[in-house]
Amino acid sequence: MSNAMTTDLYEATMALSYLREDMTAPATFDLYIRDLPPERGFLVAAGLEPALDYLSGFRVGPEDVEAFATALxxxxxxxxxxxxxGFEGEVRAVPEGRIVLAGEPLLELTAPLPQAQLVETYLLAQLSHQTTIASKAVRCVLAAGDHPVLDFSLRRTHGPQAGMQAARLGAMAGFAGTSNVAAAHAYGLAASGTMAHAYIEAFPDEETAFRAFARGHPGPVTYLVDTYDTLTGVATAARVLRELGLGAGSAIRLDSGDLGALAGRARRILDEAGLAQVRIVASGGLDEYAVEELVGxxxxxxxFAVGTRVGVSADSAYLDSAYKLVAYDGRPVMKLSSAKATAPGAKQVWRRPGxxxxxxxxxxxxxxxGSPLLETVMRDGRRTGEPDTLARARERLTADLAGLPPQARRIREPLPPRPATSPPLARLAGRVRHRLEHRIxxxxxxxxxxxGAERTGSGAARPLPQPGGAPARWR
Structure with a gap:
């Protein structure tokens, strides 16, 4: 069974119907985020690379057909x-790492209608999840300022694959390393880790544990100091580090309690022991809100080591994403549903200063x-260039952040910029809306x-829609 089966059942039923009705003309779909989640001033486009890998290898095989038949x-x-x-179409997309706003297509796909329909679910799953996590991760970097941020999320993400994505997206956002060894190996990241409380508990006391750990790891070490009494643990770690001469590059980790107050007292203990070079690492339920408070x-x-709340984007765990048909067989189409009207036709997003x-x-x-955001990344079902790299994505994100208005960068109560609709697109939407409303x-x-006829059923009196212009905002 191939990845073609990673889809909702109705995608297969629609694709089959299209084929039987000989509806195989080119169709264009937009994938975009309707509205930003609360406390988000922007989003970071992510997930494009695995999406392109999927499209490049997409093909319905005999086992897939058997599975569809069984399900139906x-x-x-x-x-x-x-x-x-298979997939034989064109994809235009926002490169990974670019900042995007509500309503802006992250990806626009044009392909024969059955193909374009069948790939919807996988594309939404990849781009929605990864854009969610990337957007959360970069906020941690903004909150931390000049302090390094580490990814400790693997054990709490929604599965190992999500953990791999979180490590990669953290690196894109500017994290300094990850605890995920597989991700560090796969993406060329710095691997970082300390020890668990279980390690300390397995020994008679903290000092014995610290000395044993140093024997097994003669380089710089990081000691977890809050298994029993935090300040006693700090003092014990300081004594061991000083006696073993392991100060340079070493650290202690605080994982619970009032991290700000404990860090202040731990710093004094370390400094009084002549260990000003020993760093303090903080972890334990941190995200951008907690980091901002501690830095402030x-x-x-x-x-700062961030894990659970960042790896699952705990405060905004999903995006209101959509994949909507905007043109079929050369005819622009749109949805008129209340509060969810869509904009017709193939599009471009123009980024202007501010x-x-x-x-x-x-x-x-x-x-x-204006400069275009959407770039052609696939043509005739094949990539138009080499796969993108994390380094390039990180450069794009850094450049976009530099131009983002300060009020959109705020961690709390950000004010997101809102894209405008061009006059030609508004006129097109007005024409399509008028045509549809006239038909209705x-x-x-x-x-x-x-x-004299009885007015029942579908013939009952109903208010008729009135022709109008394009909606102010697309959904």
Whole structure:
């Protein structure tokens, strides 16, 4: 079974129906985030690379057909039109690491309709999750300022694959290392770790444990000091470090309690022992909010290790993402649902200074000072270039952060910029809306009963939609 099976069942039923109806003309879909979560002033585009890997290898095989047939309780022969279906389309996308705003397509895909439909679920899952985590991670970096941030999230993420993604996205955001050995090996990251409370508990006392650990790891060490009494643990660690001559590069880790107050007292103990070079690492339920408070209070913490709350983006664990058809067979289409109207046609997003972005039609002239966000990354089902790198993604994010308005960078109560709609796109939306509303009105008129006829069922009197212009905001 291939990754083609990683989809919702209705994607397969729609794709099969399209094939049977010979609806295989090019279709364009936009993937975007309707609204930013609370306490977010921006998002970081992520997940594109695994999405392109998926599309490059996408093909429905015999085992996939059998699985679809089993799920639908139908003979496999009826699902054979899906056999051999691959991805042969074009993808335009925002490169990883770029900052995006609500309503801006992260990805726009054009392919024969059955292909474009069947890949929806996987693309949404990849880009939604990874954009969520990347956006959380970079906020930790902003909150920490000049202090390094480490990824300690693997044991609490929603599965090992999510842990790998969290480590990679943390590195994109600017984390200094990860506790995830597999991710460090796969992505060329610095591996970082200390010890668990179980290690301390396995020995008769803390000093015996600290000395044993140093014998097994003769280089710089990091001692966990809060297994029993934190300040006693700090004093014991200081004595062992001084006697073994392990001060340079070594550290202690605080994992519980009032981290700010404990860090201040630990710093005094270390300094009085002549260990000014020994760093203090803080962990234990940290995220950007806690880090900002500790930094703002002047806590003498050198390194922040973030885990659970960042690896699952605990305060905003999902994005209101959408994958919507905007054109089929050369005809722009849109959804008119209340509060969820969509913008028709293929698009481009123009980034202007101060993040005064403009969403416009794909081929319209750029606005003054605008540069395009969407780049062609696949054509005819194949990548247009070499796979992207973490280093390039990190450079793009750093550059975008430098131009982001300060109020959008705030950790608490940020004010996100809002993209504008270009006049040509607004006019297109108005025309498509008018055409659809006119068709609905004509259908309702035709369904109305004649004089004296009983008005029941679908012929009952209903308010007719009134033609109007494009909605102020796309959903």
């Amino acid at each position: 309780h139908r003979p496999a022969a009826e699902l054979e039109p899906l056999l051999g279906l 209070a002047g806590a003498p913490i050198d390194v 993040f005064a972005d403009v969403i416009g039609e794909r081929d319209e002239p750029p606005p003054r000072g 009105a004509a259908k309702h008129q035709a369904e109305r009963p004649g004089p």
